[in-house]
Structure formats: C-alpha cells, structure tokens
Amino acid sequence: xxxxxxRRSFWLPALLLVVIAAIVAISLAQARSNNGxxxxxxxxxxxxxxxxxxFTVDEHQAxxxxxxxxxxxxxxxxxxxxxxxxxxVNGSLLADKRAAVASNVSGLVSQVKVEKGDVVRAGDVLVQxxxxxxxxxxxxxxxxxxxxxxxxxxxxxxxxxxxxxxxVSLARVSKELAxxxxxxxxxxxxxxxxxxxxxxxxxxxxxxxxxRYRQALLQINQLYQSVQTAKARLxxxxxxxxxxxxxxxxxxxxxxxxxxVGEYVAAGPQASKVVTLVKIDVLRLALTIPQxxxxxxxxxxxxxxxxxxxxxxxxxxxxxYIPPVVYSDTRSLVVEAEAPxxxxxxxPGMFATARLELQKQHHALYVPGTAVLWDGESARVxxxxxxxxxxxxxxxxxxxxxxxxxxxxxxxxxxLIAAPALVHDGMRISEDK
Numbered sequence: 001x002x003x004x005x006x007r008r009s010f011w012l013p014a015l016l017l018v019v020i021a022a023i024v025a026i027s028l029a030q031a032r033s034n035n036g037x038x039x040x041x042x043x044x045x046x047x048x049x050x051x052x053x054x055f056t057v058d059e060h061q062a063x064x065x066x067x068x069x070x071x072x073x074x075x076x077x078x079x080x081x082x083x084x085x086x087x088x089v090n091g092s093l094l095a096d097k098r099a100a101v102a103s104n105v106s107g108l109v110s111q112v113k114v115e116k117g118d119v120v121r122a123g124d125v126l127v128q129x130x131x132x133x134x135x136x137x138x139x140x141x142x143x144x145x146x147x148x149x150x151x152x153x154x155x156x157x158x159x160x161x162x163x164x165x166x167x168v169s170l171a172r173v174s175k176e177l178a179x180x181x182x183x184x185x186x187x188x189x190x191x192x193x194x195x196x197x198x199x200x201x202x203x204x205x206x207x208x209x210x211x212r213y214r215q216a217l218l219q220i221n222q223l224y225q226s227v228q229t230a231k232a233r234l235x236x237x238x239x240x241x242x243x244x245x246x247x248x249x250x251x252x253x254x255x256x257x258x259x260x261v262g263e264y265v266a267a268g269p270q271a272s273k274v275v276t277l278v279k280i281d282v283l284r285l286a287l288t289i290p291q292x293x294x295x296x297x298x299x300x301x302x303x304x305x306x307x308x309x310x311x312x313x314x315x316x317x318x319x320x321y322i323p324p325v326v327y328s329d330t331r332s333l334v335v336e337a338e339a340p341x342x343x344x345x346x347x348p349g350m351f352a353t354a355r356l357e358l359q360k361q362h363h364a365l366y367v368p369g370t371a372v373l374w375d376g377e378s379a380r381v382x383x384x385x386x387x388x389x390x391x392x393x394x395x396x397x398x399x400x401x402x403x404x405x406x407x408x409x410x411x412x413x414x415x416l417i418a419a420p421a422l423v424h425d426g427m428r429i430s431e432d433k
Contacts, residue, residue: 070430074418075384078410079366079403086355087296091287091305093339095348097250097279101126102271104243105134109263114275118254119344122247127259127274129244138237145230152223162220171213178202178209252279253344283346285317285337287354291326294333296358298322303337305354307346315339315346317354365412366403372396373420381410382417384429389417391425 107129114126154160162168185202188194256276259265265272285305289297303317317337326333337354339346372379372394379396382389394409417423 070387070428071423072430073389073423075415075429076368076371076418078406078412078414078416080412081364081366083362083364085358085360085362086304087289087293087358089287089289089293089354089356091285091352091354093307093346093348093350093352094284094286094336095252095278095280096282096284096338097252098255098348099249099252099277100273101246101249101275101277102273103127103129103246103265104267104271105129105240106267107131107133107244107265109259109261109265109274112257112259112261114254114257116254116257120248120252120254120277122250124248125245126248126254126277127246129246129265131241131244134237134241134244138234138241141230141234141237145227145234148223148227148230152220152227154224154227157227160224162217162224165220167216168213168220171209171216175206175209175213178206182206246274248277250277250279251281252277253347278348280344280346280348281341283339283341283348284320285339285352285354287335287337287356288330289333289335291331291333294326297333297335297356302357303339303354304357305339305352307350307352309350310345319356363412365406365410366400367394367406367410367416368402368418369399369404370402371416371418371420372404380420382420382423382425383410384415384417387429389423389425389427389429 109127110130111128112126113124113128114120120126148154152160152165163172182202182205185194185199189196189199254275255278258273258275265274285303287303297319299319299322301319303319304314305317306314317339319335320338321336323333323335367381371381373381378393380391380393383392384390392409392414395407397405397407399405417429423429
C-alpha cells in the first residue's frame with residue numbers, strides 16, 4: 001500500500017467525513033421514523049404478532065400528512081338564560097313562636113314526659129304534677145254544691161220556684177192571712193166599729209208577716225245564688241285538677257327542660273317554668289337589607305335560601321313583614337319572611353344565605369360542569385380564539401342541574417372546549433362539527 005495513506009494529513013480529514021456522514025444518516029432515519037416511514041421512505045407497517053401500545057381519545061384526532069398540527073375537538077357554546085335578578089343577602093332563622101311553658105297550679109312534679117329536642121304536638125303531655133290535693137279540693141267543692149241543692153230541693157234548675165219551698169210557702173200564707181185580717185179591720189175602723197188599738201194591732205201583724213215573707217224569700221234566693229257560686233268554684237277546682245297535667249300549647253320542639261321529678265313548682269306571677277317550647281313547622285327568616293336596596297323589597301316577595309346543614313337543597317320563603325324603621329347604627333332594614341318547614345329539617349338559629357327575586361330580569365350565562373377544570377378553589381375553561389385553545393379563569397355561581405352559572409370571565413358569545421382535559425393552553429384547535 002502506498003505510504004501516503006498513512007500520512008496524518010490525509011486520514012484525519014477522511015475520518016472526519018465518515019463521522020459526519022454517519023450522523024446525517026442517523027438523523028434522516030429518525031426523521032422518517034417520526035413521520036411513519038422507514039429509512040427508505042416506505043410507511044412502517046405494524047407487526048401483527050406483537051402488542052401495540054396506543055392512546056385513544058373519543059372526541060379528537062390528529063390531522064396527519066404534515067399539512068396541519070391542529071387537533072379536532074368537540075366544542076360547545078355558552079348557554080344564555082333570561083331570568084329574574086336576585087338580591088343576595090344574609091339572615092337567620094327564628095322560631096315563629098317561643099314559649100316558656102309554666103305551671104298554672106302549685107304542686108310537686110310527679111312525671112316529666114319529654115326531653116330536649118323532642119317534637120311534640122299541641123295537647124301532648126309535657127309534665128304531670130301530683131293531682132292528689134287538687135282532687136281533694138274538687139271533691140269538697142262538689143259536696144258543698146250537692147248540700148246546697150239538697151237544701152233547696154233543686155233537682156231541676158229550669159223549674160226552680162222559691163215559693164215551692166216550705167219556709168217561703170208558710171211565710172206567704174201568714175202574710176196573706178195577716179193582710180186579709182188587716183183589710184177587714186180597716187173597713188170596720190172606717191165605720192168606727194173597732195177601736196184604734198185593734199186597728200193598730202192588725203196593721204202591725206200584717207207588716208210583721210210581710211217582712212217574714214220577704215225575709216224567707218230573700219234567704220232562699222241567696223241559697224240559690226250560693227248554688228251558682230258553688231258551681232263556679234267547682235269549675236275552678238276541676239280546672240285545677242286538669243292543670244296538674246301540663247300540655248303543649250302548640251306544635252313545636254322542646255328547646256329546654258327546666259324541672260325534674262320531685263321538684264315543687266309554684267303558680268301565680270312568679271310561676272315556675274317547666275319547658276321551653278318553640279314552634280318550628282313554620283319559621284321566620286330575618287333578613288338584613290342594606291339601606292340602598294330597601295326600595296327593592298315588597299311584601300309577598302319570593303325568597304330562595306340555603307343553610308350550611310343542607311347545602312345541596314334550596315328552601316323558599318315569602319316576605320311577610322317590612323318594618324317602618326331603618327336601624328341608624330347599621331343603616332339596614334331587617335325584614336321577616338315566612339318559611340314553611342313541614343319536614344322539620346330547619347331549626348331556629350341557623351344562618352342562611354338568601355336570594356330575593358326582583359322584578360327586573362337579566363341574562364345569565366351557564367356552562368356544563370364537564371367543561372370546567374378545577375384547580376383548588378379556582379375554576380377555568382378553555383375558550384377557542386382564532387383556532388387556538390386559550391385558558392380562561394371564570395367565577396362560578398349556583399348549580400342548575402348539569403349547568404353551572406358563570407358570574408365572571410365570559411361574555412356569552414364564546415366557544416368552549418367540551419372536554420378541557422384533552423387540550424392545553426395555546427394548542428391549535430379544529431372544531432369537530
């Protein structure tokens with residue numbers, strides 16, 4: 001072999017050319033492989049006898065051939081609904097009625113029939129007092145009444161006639177005899193047949209008989225009135241016996257229990273409380289209205305509200321009372337709405353967020369919940385602008401079925417990506433119609 005092949009000045013450039021050629025060949029092979037062809041430019045055919053790993057997306061596919069890098073995806077329009085405007089306020093639920101049930105009679109507690117939290121109906125027994133003393137007084141009053149009725153022979157009050165009683169009847173007969181005798185003596189005295197002494201005696205006997213008759217009649221009438229008094233007292237004693245059973249004055253919830261078995265309760269101005277009862281089948285919703293929104297509130301206005309305990313449920317109420325005065329310290333008005341509570345789910349004291357429906361209407365924007373991506377507390381959608389997917393942060397409101405209300409971030413004419421998890425910000429989009 002000639003010696004010049006071994007010269008350094010020749011083989012070093014030749015070696016460099018070989019390396020460069022190898023690098024170019026490898027680059028061409030990789031490029032053709034990425035385009036789905038082998039190094040000869042022929043398409044690569046998948047091997048049928050080996051498993052192939054593939055990622056399949058239902059609603060988009062790549063546009064191949066090198067003509068475009070856009071991705072086909074399903075898109076949707078923002079839903080625009082015309083609906084009433086709402087005034088958003090806060091409030092609290094109050095019991096429609098609240099009563100500290102007290103004892104109307106004094107006595108010892110023999111039974112306590114309820115516990116805190118119990119739901120009771122009007123007439124249900126709350127506390128039972130020992131009725132022994134009240135029943136004894138009732139028996140005494142009944143005996144007095146029967147004694148008076150026996151004294152007057154009072155079997156039928158509708159036919160009561162005091163003249164049927166012996167003392168009145170005798171006094172009346174004596175009065176009539178004395179009157180007849182006096183009349184005869186008076187005629188004889190006028191003819192000067194009898195003396196003055198006889199005339200005076202006859203007149204005195206008549207006057208005495210008349211007074212005895214009147215006195216007997218008066219006594220019988222007094223006894224008859226005593227019967228009526230005894231009846232009234234008997235009614236009081238019967239009520240005292242009934243009052244030893246303390247019952248619920250209305251349907252409600254037992255908020256507190258103040259007595260236990262064996263305690264003594266007193267009646268009167270300082271009557272002892274036994275149970276605190278609240279009415280909850282209908283509640284009052286007290287809403288704080290800012291001064292600038294007072295003119296928007298009308299009686300009979302519909303209110304929609306939620307409470308934290310039932311966040312997925314919306315309740316309704318109706319404005320019933322609008323006070324005439326705005327509080328000077330807060331510059332606000334506290335109105336009351338009536339909230340039906342037939343299931344007894346709501347309880348007094350719960351905090352409520354409410355929407356008052358106004359007469360004015362507006363356009364509200366809604367998007368499907370599937371078109372929203374959540375990142376912690378923030379929400380975003382992908383908007384198609386000039387064929388490119390652009391990320392847009394949105395403020396969301398209430399949920400209406402599969403739709404979520406958009407409060408901020410959209411204008412209503414946007415085209416959204418239906419499946420935002422399949423795209424990223426800046427990706428070129430081809431709408432899949």
